[in-house]
Amino acid sequence: MTNITIAWMAFPFFIGFVIYLLPKIDRWLALLTGLVSIAYAMLVFFSMPSASDVLPIQLLDNFGVTLAVDQLSAYFILTNAVVTTAVIFYCWGSGRTAFFYMQAIIMHGSVNATFICSDFISLYVALxxxxxxxxxxxxxxxxxxxxxxxxxxxxxxxxxxxxxxLGAVLVYQAHHSFNFAGLRGAPPEATAFIVLGLLVKGGIFVTGLWLPLTHSESQSPVSAMLSGAVVKSAVFPLVRCALMVEEIDPIVRFFGVGTAVLGVCYAVFEKDTKRTLAFSTISQLGFVMAAPVVAGFYALTHGLVKSAVFLIAGSLPSRNFKELQSKPIDTKMWIALTIASFSISGFPLLSGFGAKVLTSKNLLDWQVVAMNIAAVGTAIIFAKFIFLPHGKSEEQIKVQPGFWWAMVLLIGGLFVANVVYYEAYTLENIVKPLATIAIAWVAHFLIFKRLSIRLPRAIEKFDHQIGIMTLMLILLFWVEYGRNYIS
Amino acid sequence: MLLEAFVFATIFIGFFGVILKKNLIMKIISMDVMSTGVIAYYVLLAARTGFVTPIVTEANDVAYADPVPQAVILTAIVIGFSITALMLVSAMKLAKDNPTLETNVIEENNTP
Structure with missing residues (x-):
């Protein structure tokens, strides 16, 4: 298994360069890489049936690279693999050059690497x-x-x-090791620096407000990859640290709740489809972080939905919800959009339901109210997509030839992933999400559909985004300092 | 202790340069200053245990510098350098339409 893991990790980087040497078969090679990653994730699931199984790998000597593979990594790897494969299908007939596929595959490889790292320096290189x-x-x-x-x-x-x-070297100074476990007993400033870096990189809470512009202004397949898989590369280490070091757990949960609420607050007022989706990503990452034990499954269902919806949003006639009201979208596309939206709202039959139930069972008491508000908010956001008019559109929009293949993969995945947590289907569990969706739809029609508030975007400016890091650093430092010296 | 203060001063001067400088090139250079500070911090911590180059020789019983942070920061230097190079290329490309390279102007032109 160790050899397979190392070969699999190196494979995308090798193929990435081969793609550039053999541009004629670029798409096939890229597709192969995606499929290899799916196969590897499945292999991990089958060879480590229990959630507590871990495969630790120590390369070179004492100070070498340390890796760890377990079920949590497998969920994240599967997310990345399925999203990448779907994006390759989507781009199949689009005439993109070998350069695009090469970068996509190298990005795929480095995201994979972050999901098995267990020391700060390997993680730094991968990021x-x-x-x-x-x-x-x-x-x-x-x-x-x-x-x-x-x-x-x-x-x-x-x-x-x-x-x-800076944080990594402070951890090294305390323990003479860069391992994630070194956060325990490291000075407060070390934790503050490391958590700050990962929060910014992952697009979480106010430090993540660079994300809407980046994800909405990229091309659709790139947005799909960024939102579906790449942002999770920084969330994963936070989750891993929270599971390894219990002192980090409350911090990760706190920022999970914060970002879940902040994301929906922005998204419900947004009038642009892709920006709405980007804000929804900020909020959904909160659900992943709010319950670190079950983060993997939530990340998988979110990745599938978000990349599907981003690919669909790229094929809609307009990006503005107002204009979309007067331009009916193709019924087939509307069905795909609705299935994805239902899944993320937590509707039974789709795996988003299982993920929501599993997450809500693992919340702590103080998180419950805020997370329920965020869940209603999510359903409101996606009500905007569900209630778009559909029908035979007069102007046929040219859909990429591979579009439907990508949809089959992503939406099929949403149905198949139900097997992970089929125990969720009890009457009590089913009533709650239905009530959430009902409340959200009423709120959508009575309030949010009629409002037209434009939230200021000043905070998204470049200088402010850098400046916010200082504020966040001070906040994190006080949280850590208080915890270490008061208790 | 004094050296550590200087290193942190470098890091924060670089960081505030990124925020306060208006010109894109100056921002990139400020980031490089910040990165230099971080590198210096690694080297400084490596020298806590001694200054002798950690190579096995006959005189084994001397105060070696810790080789691990040095090895690690070498990777970070290379990465930092390549990212700076990429940023400068982008700045070159942007300079065609925004000759002053003032970030607030570029931002205004390119944000929807």
Missing amino acids: EVLSVAAFLLIAYPRTDKSIWVGLRYLFVSNTAMLFYL
Whole structure:
């Protein structure tokens, strides 16, 4: 298993360069990589049937790279693999060059690597490779706008990673090891720096407000990958640390709740489809973090839904909800959009239901109220998509040839993933999400559909995003300092 | 202790340069200053235990510098350098339509 893991981790990087050497078969190679990752995730599920099984890998000597594979990683790997495969299908006939597939596959590889890292430096390297690949994908159209959006992303994430590096060396100073477990007993500033870096990188809470612009202004397949898989690369280490070191757990849960509520507050007022989805990503990451024990399954269902909806949003006639009201969308596309929206709202029969039930069972008392509000908010956001008019549209929009293959994979995945937690189907569990959706739809028609409030976007400006890091750093430092010295 | 203060001063000067400088190139350079500070911090911590280069020689019983942070930061230097290079290329591309390279102007032109 150790050898398979290492071969699988290196495979996307190797294939990435081969794609550039053999541009004729670029799509096939990219597809192969996606399928290999799906197979690997399945292998992990079958060879480690219990959630507590871990495969620790120590490369080189004492100070070498440490990796750890378990079921939690397998869920995240599966998410990444399915999203990448779907995006490759989507791009199949779009005439994108080998360069695009190469970057997509290298990004896939580095996201995979983050899901099995268990020391801070390997994680740093994986996250930085990922930033570069993501930048190149965002800037792929080479317009001024795309370059600026990419540059802004690279700038914010690199600054955050510098703080992260500072934290990593403080952990090393305390324990002479970079392992995640070193956060226990590390000085408060170490935790503050590392958590800050990961929060910014993952697009969480106010430090994550760089995300809406980046995810909404990229091309649809890139947004799908960024929202479906890439943001989770920084959430995963937070979840892993929360599970390994119980002192981190309340911090991760707290920011989970914060970002879940903040994301929906912005998203319900948003009038643009892709920005709504990006804010919804900020909020959904909160659900992943709110209950670290079951984060994997929630991340999987969110990844499938979000990438499907981003791909659909890219094929709609307009990005503005107002204009979409007067332009009916194709019925087949509407059905796919509705299934995905129902899943994320937590409707039974789809795996989003199981994920929501599982998460809500693992919440702590103080989280419950806020998370229920966020769940209603999520259903309101997706009511906006469900109640779009549909029918035979006059102007046929050209859909990418691979579009339906991608949809079959992603939405099929939503049905299949039900097997993970079929115990969720009890009467009591089914009533609650239905009530949530009912409340949300009433609220949608009575209140939010009629409102037209434009929230200010000043906080999303580049300078403010960097500045917010200082505020967050101070907040984290006081939280950590208080915990260490008062208790 | 004094050295540590200087290192942190470098990091924060760099960081505030990123926020306060208006010009894109200056922002990139500020980020590089910040990155230099972080690298210096790694080197400083590695030298806590001694200054001798950690290579096995006959005189084994000397105060070695810790090789691990140095090895680690080498990776970070390379990554930092490549990212700075990418950013400068983007700045070059952006300079065609925004010759002053003032970030607030670029941001205004390119945000919907």
